[in-house]
Amino acid sequence: MTPMTPSAPTFRWSRTLARIALGVALAGAGTGHLTTLREEFQAQVPSWMPLDPDLVVVASGVVEIALGAALILAPRSLRPIVGTATAAFFILIFPGNIAQYVEGTDGFGLDTDRARLIRLFFQPLLVLWALWSTGAWEWLRHTVSRSKEEPRWV
Numbered sequence: 504m505t506p507m508t509p510s511a512p513t514f515r516w517s518r519t520l521a522r523i524a525l526g527v528a529l530a531g532a533g534t535g536h537l538t539t540l541r542e543e544f545q546a547q548v549p550s551w552m553p554l555d556p557d558l559v560v561v562a563s564g565v566v567e568i569a570l571g572a573a574l575i576l577a578p579r580s581l582r583p584i585v586g587t588a589t590a591a592f593f594i595l596i597f598p599g600n601i602a603q604y605v606e607g608t609d610g611f612g613l614d615t616d617r618a619r620l621i622r623l624f625f626q627p628l629l630v631l632w633a634l635w636s637t638g639a640w641e642w643l644r645h646t647v648s649r650s651k652e653e654p655r656w657v
Contacts, residue, residue, distance in 0.1 A: 522574055522582070522636035525629075529589070530571030536564025546610030549602030566592060574637070586637025590630045597626050 536544050541560055548556040570592060573585040603610060604619040613619045634640040 518636050518638070521632060522586075525589070525632055525636055526571040526574030528571070529567045529574065533564040533567030533569075533571060536560050536567060543610045546608045547596075547599040547603050549599055550606060551602070563596065574633075582637040583639040583642030586633045586639030587643065589633035589637070590639065593626060593629045593633060600626055 532540075535541075541557070544560045544563070545556040548554075548559045552559060570585070570589050573581075574589060577585045600619075600623055602608070603613065604616065604623060607616060607619070613622055631640075634643070
């Protein structure tokens with residue numbers, strides 16, 4: 504009996520849908536940064552950050568809209584780069600999520616330490632989602648393995 508594996512077209516469609524869904528979610532969140540959810544997002548700006556929280560929220564909102572649009576519209580050849588950039592963005596904003604937990608700041612209905620702690624476990628999933636849905640995971644593995652094969656003196 505052979506194990507059931509998704510066919511290539513089905514697998515490709517699931518990745519495409521996942522990439523587009525992530526793009527829509529990011530663009531939506533970015534729009535929220537600039538409009539109705541501005542105060543909620545300010546709750547995630549660490550108190551130790553030496554910048555105006557509103558500036559941080561606006562800047563991250565613009566970045567999220569740009570990444571969301573790129574996830575949806577980028578040609579296939581650029582998708583791994585967009586996925587890597589999106590994953591890096593999720594890693595860069597993770598200290599804000601940690602600060603929200605450590606400082607006990609309410610936002611987005613996260614009004615208990617337990618809820619804020621549980622949310623922390625979703626950030627790595629977003630990183631993996633960005634890498635998988637864009638093919639960046641394979642692209643990075645191939646790039647790293649290829650660089651190990653090339654002589655250092657060339």
